Amino acid sequence: SAVISQKPSRDICQRGTSLTIQCQVDSQVTMMFWYRQQPGQSLTLIATANQGSEATYESGFVIDKFPISRPNLTFSTLTVSNMSPEDSSIYLCSVEWGGGATDTQYFGPGTRLTVL
Amino acid sequence: AQSVTQPDIHITVSEGASLELRCNYSYGATPYLFWYVQSPGQGLQLLLKYFSGDTLVQGIKGFEAEFKRSQSSFNLRKPSVHWSDAAEYFCAVGAGGSQGNLIFGKGTKLSVKP
Numbered sequence: 001s002a003v004i005s006q007k008p009s010r011d012i013c014q015r016g017t018s019l020t021i022q023c024q025v026d027s028q029v030t031m032m033f034w035y036r037q038q039p040g041q042s043l044t045l046i047a048t049a050n051q052g053s054e055a056t057y058e059s060g061f062v063i064d065k066f067p068i069s070r071p072n073l074t075f076s077t078l079t080v081s082n083m084s085p086e087d088s089s090i091y092l093c094s095v096e097w098g099g100g101a102t103d104t105q106y107f108g109p110g111t112r113l114t115v116l
Numbered sequence: 117a118q119s120v121t122q123p124d125i126h127i128t129v130s131e132g133a134s135l136e137l138r139c140n141y142s143y144g145a146t147p148y149l150f151w152y153v154q155s156p157g158q159g160l161q162l163l164l165k166y167f168s169g170d171t172l173v174q175g176i177k178g179f180e181a182e183f184k185r186s187q188s189s190f191n192l193r194k195p196s197v198h199w200s201d202a203a204e205y206f207c208a209v210g211a212g213g214s215q216g217n218l219i220f221g222k223g224t225k226l227s228v229k230p
Contacts, residue, residue: 042223044220
């Protein structure tokens with residue numbers, strides 16, 4: 001399986017500021033994903049980030065709020081912009097790994113964000 | 117619309133006892149099904165997955181799950197729980213040709229009594 005790291009692991013931010021979360025994979029992968037896990041809730045897909053194309057956002061998420069970069073096949077960033085306390089969540093990146101129809105998603109350790 | 121239901125929010129079992137965590141899904145085609153575990157402060161770790169074939173799948177840490185199409189279920193089981201199994205467990209269904217669009221259940225928190 002792929003090994004995924006995220007930075008920072010946690011942060012406390014003031015409202016109105018922005019935070020960029022980095023996701024690094026130890027292998028080249030085509031598809032990377034960003035999820036949000038709000039307190040006590042399950043995971044919700046924010047967007048899919050393929051290298052060389054614009055990220056695809058799920059309903060309820062917009063690029064102005066969550067801009068994503070995917071400069072190469074091992075790295076991606078998610079920015080949480082103009083933060084409010086409602087953005088306090090764990091943000092996780094994941095990658096699809098395995099090849100073919102049985103690809104499986106593997107997740108990073110997450111970034112725990114608290115917005116004051 | 118695709119959905120995943122985990123009816124039990126919180127389960128407590130004694131160490132050494134058997135465990136079954138329930139998962140029901142709603143999906144229009146043959147689903148790809150997954151169980152993940154999230155330990156406190158950790159990311160998600162894949163326990164097992166079902167794509168096709170044998171409906172009883174074996175995973176890591178002694179877990180297994182059985183796909184029952186007639187019941188739209190994919191319940192997770194373990195014959196003897198260890199204290200280190202205390203965590204939150206998420207069932208997920210693949211919602212498209214790529215596994216990217218996973219739909220997750222709300223999770224079941226497992227506590228283990230000594």
